[in-house]
Amino acid sequence: MSKSGHTGADAPFDSSDTARSAAPLPHARTFTFSEPLPLEHGYVLNDVVVLYETYGKLNDRRDNAILICHALSGDSHVARHDAADAPGWWDLVIGPGNAIDTDRFFVVCPNVLGGCRGTTGPNSINAATGARYAGDFPIVTIADTVEVQRRLLDHLGIETLCAVVGGSMGGAQAMDWATRYPDRVGSTVLIASAARLSSQALAFDVVARNAITRDPCFHGGDYYEHPHGPTVGLALARMLGHITYLSREAMTAKFDPGRLAPRKVVTDFESRFSVGAYLAYQGEKFVERFDANSYLTLSMMLDLFDLGASTEELERSLRPATCRWLVVSFASDWLFTPQQSREIVQALVREGKSVSSCEVPANAGHDAFLLEEGISVYGDLLRGFLAGPEAVRQGAEPGRPHATATDRRLDQDAILRLIPDGSSILDLGCGDGELLARCSAARPARRLGVELDVTSTIAAVARGVDVIHHNLNHSLELFRDRQFDVVVLSQALQCVDDTARILDDVTRIGRRAIVSFPNFAHRRLREIFAREGRLPKTPGPFGYDWFNTPNRRFPSIIDVQELCAARGIEIVDAIYIDREQSVRITEDPNLNATEAVFVLEKPFA
C-alpha cells in the first residue's frame, strides 16, 4: 500500500505538546495526517497526529511487522529501547530474544486516539479554534483508533501485519483490526480481552466517569485554563480501576498482613488502612501522568466496543476475519473474565477460524497481563504461536508428558489408519498435539485439539497445532453440529464424568467419531478380580491405584456398546487390541482385548 493521501510530516515527539503529560519519550516519533479523519460517531478531526515507537527492523519483504495495541492507561513506550531508556510497560515480552523477539520482528506501538501521550486527544490544539479540544473532544471509538493505526502503517509502508497483539482494551483494537482488515492481518493475539465489557465492568467505568465529570474542577472538560483540574475525580477513578485490576486473593495477600500499618503516603486521601494508602498513592501518581479528559474518552471508547450481545451476533462480528488467533485469559481475572475469552473462542471455533486458547492459572487478576506470573506462562505460548504453523517440528520438545501420553501414542496408529485423507479432525484430549501433527500430511483440512493441561497446550501450540485449552467435563457447545469430519477421543472416555454426554457430543460434532478406551473387562482384570477380589487397575503402565486413578468410569467393551445403542449411536467399525501381545483381537473382544477403538456415527434425527 502506498502512502497516498498521507503527506504529513514525521517529527520527533516533543512532550511539551501535551498538557499534563508524563516523562518525555525520546524514541517516539510522530506523524501528522493531512487527510481529515471522519469519526464513527459523526465528527471530523483535522490534522490528526499519531505518536508511535518502533522496535527492531522491518525486513525487506516487509512481512515481519507486529502491531502492539495498548490498554487504557498505556502508551507507545511498550519496551525500553536501550539500557539507558526508561522501562516500558511490557519489557518482559518485547525485546531481543523475548517472546516477541525484536531481533526477528518489527514492532510498532502507537499511542491511541484520544490519549494524552502524543496522539491527538482532548488536550491537543484544535487548529480550527487555536485552543485545546478539552470538553469539545468528540466520542472516538476503537474503530477510529484502528483507522489512525491503519494510516500510520500505510505511512510506514506496512501492507500486512504478521500479528496484531493487544491486551485488555488493546484486545478490542486487535479484534477490530482482524475483522476490518482481514487481508492485512496474519494473526491476532488477545490477552485478557472481551468482545464487550460485562455490565459489572461497565458499572465501574460509569462510577469512575461520574467521579470525574461531577468533580467541580471538571468545568465540563474545559479545565486546562483553570489552576486545578478534576484531580480528585481522576484519582478516585484510578483507585477504583486498581481494585478491579487485582484479584481478591491477590489483594488479601498484599494488604492483609499489616492491614492497619500502611506505608507512609503524603496524601489528602484516606490512608488509615494499608490498602487505602496503596490506592491513595496510585491515585495521586496517576493524576501526574494522565489527563482526565483522556480517561473519559478512552473509557467510553472501551465501553462502547461491542461485538454483540448474543452468540450469533458475536459470530457474525468475527466472521470476516481470516487470520490465526491466540486467545489468552487469566483464571483470577474478574474484570475481563476467562468466560468472556471463552465466548470469543467459541465464536471463532464455530466460525471455523484457526484458533488456540489458554486460561493461564494466575492469581494476580487482570494485572497478570503485565506481571511475571502471567508472562512466564503466556510468554511461551506467544513465542510458540508466533513461530507460526510453519513450525510443525516433529522433533519439537514436548511438554510435561500427559497422564496417558504413552497409551495415546500406542493406539494412534490404529486411529490414524481410520481417518480418511483430507479429513478435518478434532482431537479431544490432544495432549501435546502429536496425533494432529502426524496428520499434517492431510493439510489444509482443519485440525484442532482440545486439551486440559496448560503445559501440553503450550507444547501443542509450539508444534504448530491449534489447540483449545478446555475441560472435557464442561460443555462442548463451542462446536457446531457436524463441524468436523472426524472427532477423536483417544483414551479419554474413561476420564470424563458424563459418559453419555461426551458420546452424544462426539457424534454430534463429528460426522464420525473415533473413540478408543481401555477395556476394563479384559481377561486378566477379570481373573484378578475373581481370584483376588481387588478392583482392576487401568491396563497400562501408569501405576495408579484404585484410590487415586484419574479414571472416572470403568467401562467394558459391552458396556460401551450398550450405551451407544441406548443413545442411538451406531458403531460402524471397531478394532480390538491386546496391547500386551500387540495383536488384533477378533474372538470375544470383551474378554480378550485390552482396549477398543470404535468408529461411531449418529444418524440425523
Add this chain to the structure above:
Amino acid sequence: MSKSGHTGADAPFDSSDTARSAAPLPHARTFTFSEPLPLEHGYVLNDVVVLYETYGKLNDRRDNAILICHALSGDSHVARHDAADAPGWWDLVIGPGNAIDTDRFFVVCPNVLGGCRGTTGPNSINAATGARYAGDFPIVTIADTVEVQRRLLDHLGIETLCAVVGGSMGGAQAMDWATRYPDRVGSTVLIASAARLSSQALAFDVVARNAITRDPCFHGGDYYEHPHGPTVGLALARMLGHITYLSREAMTAKFDPGRLAPRKVVTDFESRFSVGAYLAYQGEKFVERFDANSYLTLSMMLDLFDLGASTEELERSLRPATCRWLVVSFASDWLFTPQQSREIVQALVREGKSVSSCEVPANAGHDAFLLEEGISVYGDLLRGFLAGPEAVRQGAEPGRPHATATDRRLDQDAILRLIPDGSSILDLGCGDGELLARCSAARPARRLGVELDVTSTIAAVARGVDVIHHNLNHSLELFRDRQFDVVVLSQALQCVDDTARILDDVTRIGRRAIVSFPNFAHRRLREIFAREGRLPKTPGPFGYDWFNTPNRRFPSIIDVQELCAARGIEIVDAIYIDREQSVRITEDPNLNATEAVFVLEKPFA
C-alpha cells in the same frame, strides 16, 4: 437485669429531629440514656438516644426476645407493623407465621449508633454545644453500638435474648453480642457476614469515603448549615456499594438485555448505559434518605470490626461465646464471601461450639440476603434453627431423600451398636441427620453432622441436629485432631475423590472412626463381571449405571484393608454384612459380604 442506671424517658420518634432523614417511622420509639456512653476509641457521648421498633409481645418469662441488628444502610423498620404501614426491609422474614414468627417471638430492632434514623449520630444535637456533632462526631465501633443495644434491652427488661440475628454489618454486631455477653445470648444467626472485611471490600469502602470527604461540599463534615451537602460524593459511594451488592451474573442478567436502552432517569449523573441509569437512580435516591456523615461513621465502624487476621486470633475472639450458632452465606456473594463464613464456622467448630451452617446457592450476590431467592432457602433454615434443639422430632418430615439414605438407614444399626454411650460424634455425610438424632439418648455429648445437600442440611437443622454444609472433597481442616470420640463415615467413602486423605482425616479427627462402605468385590459382582464382562454396579437399590453413578471409587474390602495398613491406620473392629441375606459374614468377607463396617484408629505418631 434491672433498669438501674437508665432513667431516661421513652418518647415517640419525631423525624424532624434528624436532618436529611427519610419518611417518619410512626411505630418507632426512642429511649434516652441519662448515663454517659464512653466509646471504645476514647470519647464520651452524653444523652444518647436510641430509636427502635418492636414486633410481637414479650412473654411472661421474658425469654422470647430476638434482637435484629441491621446493616449499614438499614434502620429500625425491619418489617411493617400493619397493612397500612410502610414496607420494612425484611418483611419476608419477620411477621406472623414467618421464619421469625412474631406470634411467637418478641422482635426488637434498634437503629445503630452513628446512624441517621433516630439513634444518636453525626446529625444529632450535641447538648454540650447546642449544635449538631457533624464533623466532630467521634469514631464509634460495633462494640459501642452493642453497648447502646444492651442498655436498651436492660431498659426493656430483657435479660436474655432467645437470638441475636444480623446480616452483613448486622452480623458483626451479632458476633460482638455473642462473645461480649455470652450469658445473655441463646443463639446467634449470621447472614452474609465476616469476621473482618476482605481487603477488597475495605478498598471499596475507602474509595467511597474518599468520594465523600473530598467532595468540596463536605466541609470537613460541617455541611449541615450549608445549602448543599456532599451529595455527589455520597451518591458515588452508594453507586459503588450497589455494584458490590450484586453478583456479576445478576448484573449481566439485569442489565445486559437493553444495555444501551436505559430507563429514563432525571439525573446529572451519566445515564447512557442501562446499568449507569440504575446506579444514578440508586445514588440520587440514597442521598434523599441518608446522611453522608453517617455513611462515613458506619462504614468506618464496619471496616474497624476485626475478630482477627489469623485462624488462631479468630478462634480466640469467638471462644467466650456459649450460644448456638447458625451461619448462612450466599454462593454468589463476593462482598461477604462464603469463604469468610467458612472461616467463622471453622473457628466455631474448632472451639467446640454448637454450630450449623449453609451456603445458599443463590445468584443474586450479597443482595440475596434481602431477596426472595435467598430467603426462600435460608428462611426454612432459620425457622428450623429457631425451633431449637428441643425440636428433636423423630417424626419430622425429612427433606429430599439423600442419594444413599436407604443404605445409610440399614447400616445405622450396626454403627450405633459400635458407639459407646456418651460419645461425642461427628457424622460425615449425615444426610437429614437421622443417625445423629437416633443418638440423642446419649446427650449432652456433642453431635455434629456434615452434609453437602442443602435440603438435607435444612432437614437436619429442623430436627435439632447441628450440621455443617460442606463438601467432603474439600479440606476438613475445620476439625481439630481428636476432636470427637467417634467420627462416622457411613456409605460415603466411595463418593470421595481422595480416599487416602479422607481415611487420614477421619482417624485424625476422631479417637475412633466408623467407616461403612459397599464391598465391590462381593461374590455376585465378581460373578457378573467374570461371566458377563460388565462392570459391577453398586450393591443396593439405586439403579445407577457404570456411566452415571455418583460413586467415585470402587473399593473391595481387602483394598480398604491394604490402604489402611499403608496409612498406618489400625482396623480395631470390623463387621461384615450380607445385606440381601440380612446376615453377618465371618467367612471370607471379601467374597461374601456386600458391605463392611470398619472401626479405625490411628495411633499417635
